[in-house]
Amino acid sequence: MLNKKLIAIASLIEPKDTVIDIGCDHAYLAIYLKIEKLCKEVYASDISENVIKTAKENIKKKNVKIEVYLSDGFQNIKNNNINTAIISGMGTTTILNIVNKAPKNINKYIISSNNEHEVLRKEMIKKDFYIQKEIVVKERDKYYPIIVFAKDFQKESNLSLKYGKSNSREYYEYLEEKEKSILKRIPKKHIITRLKHLKRIKELKKLQK
Numbered sequence: 001m002l003n004k005k006l007i008a009i010a011s012l013i014e015p016k017d018t019v020i021d022i023g024c025d026h027a028y029l030a031i032y033l034k035i036e037k038l039c040k041e042v043y044a045s046d047i048s049e050n051v052i053k054t055a056k057e058n059i060k061k062k063n064v065k066i067e068v069y070l071s072d073g074f075q076n077i078k079n080n081n082i083n084t085a086i087i088s089g090m091g092t093t094t095i096l097n098i099v100n101k102a103p104k105n106i107n108k109y110i111i112s113s114n115n116e117h118e119v120l121r122k123e124m125i126k127k128d129f130y131i132q133k134e135i136v137v138k139e140r141d142k143y144y145p146i147i148v149f150a151k152d153f154q155k156e157s158n159l160s161l162k163y164g165k166s167n168s169r170e171y172y173e174y175l176e177e178k179e180k181s182i183l184k185r186i187p188k189k190h191i192i193t194r195l196k197h198l199k200r201i202k203e204l205k206k207l208q209k
């Protein structure tokens, strides 16, 4: 029922967590967390009425009790017990808009953004969330970084902010190839931009050692 990415997200949940899956879609992840008793409590939410309808049907089919909210981000979620938010399958801009309006009790995020991972890491650090853990999952030839941000201050290295903390050689190799193909398309006269990408290639090579 769960894809590789959602299984990986579930593996990052701890028994002490009271979780909300924001943008739950089918609610498979919330159902899995509930059935496997992987956390204290789990809630699910989505911005789409149709999605919520399907999520509720799936929850009913599995005969479990999960409270589901129709909500844009945290807007309609008035539950002070929730301390962990999963936000997966959206772009960084949407994710940061959601995080910007989060209640204070959220001290851990498990985020899998579709894009702009460097921006996401840098913006989360500005909000005093450090990178507790990062893993990368590959599914159907696509790489999905999954980042656990925890509330606390910890200085992150520039390389961690740029490329994450997954230590996945395969993922760094993929990022290096991406940089190389970008470099190929930059005209020779754009020296500064070319140097920027050359530097990234060098850094990514270093991370693979």
Ligand SMILES: C[S@@+](CC[C@H](N)C(=O)[O-])C[C@H]1O[C@@H](n2cnc3c(N)ncnc32)[C@H](O)[C@@H]1O
Pocket (backbone or CB within 6 Å): 006, 022, 023, 024, 025, 026, 045, 046, 047, 048, 051, 071, 072, 073, 087, 088, 089, 090, 094, 098
């Ligand atoms: C691609 S699905 C991802 C489903 C699942 N979380 C995953 O990672 O596989 C994105 C879901 O996020 C929901 N969504 C988008 N913007 C949202 C927002 N601002 N607040 C809550 N849900 C949102 C969409 O309706 C959709 O169901």
